[in-house]
Amino acid sequence: MYNSRVKYAKLRGAINSRVEFTRSGCWKFGNNSSYAIIYFEGKGLRAHRASYEAHHEKRVPKNCYVLHSCSKKYCVNPTHLVVAPPGNKRVVSWFAKNNLSLQKFATRVGVSYDTAYRWVKSKNRRPIQLMRERIKSAFPDCPLAR
Numbered sequence: 410m411y412n413s414r415v416k417y418a419k420l421r422g423a424i425n426s427r428v429e430f431t432r433s434g435c436w437k438f439g440n441n442s443s444y445a446i447i448y449f450e451g452k453g454l455r456a457h458r459a460s461y462e463a464h465h466e467k468r469v470p471k472n473c474y475v476l477h478s479c480s481k482k483y484c485v486n487p488t489h490l491v492v493a494p495p496g497n498k499r500v501v502s503w504f505a506k507n508n509l510s511l512q513k514f515a516t517r518v519g520v521s522y523d524t525a526y527r528w529v530k531s532k533n534r535r536p537i538q539l540m541r542e543r544i545k546s547a548f549p550d551c552p553l554a555r
């Protein structure tokens with residue numbers, strides 16, 4: 410959709426002109442505490458995803474999440490936005506926030522990459538339960554382990 414540099418630059422301009430730069434480093438977009446929408450060239454876009462694409466000048470891969478490392482849904486600071494792969498949202502967001510790749514996670518909890526991948530992709534309870542148990546012993550401070 411925004412495959413040209415000119416469009417990315419325009420979109421950046423549209424976003425940045427409405428941003429409130431906060432002391433915490435977050436770029437607050439909109440008045441709501443939730444995801445904001447920016448209307449750009451006739452389309453409503455989720456502002457944080459649009460900001461990621463505009464500032465990095467690349468598309469978010471299909472089905473991927475754009476997550477906030479700062480946990481502020483209204484934030485559009487591109488350095489606070491992390492692309493995470495599709496899968497169980499709680500799990501992938503935890504990975505992203507802890508700067509963990511699936512490979513690192515697999516190594517740390519002692520399973521193969523394929524197993525870790527299956528867990529993350531699964532929507533079933535059992536693999537998530539298994540993963541929680543592993544996380545609990547490998548990462549005792551993890552909120553997911555509770």
Ligand SMILES: [Zn+2]
Nearest residue numbers: 435479484489
């Ligand atoms: Zn932020």
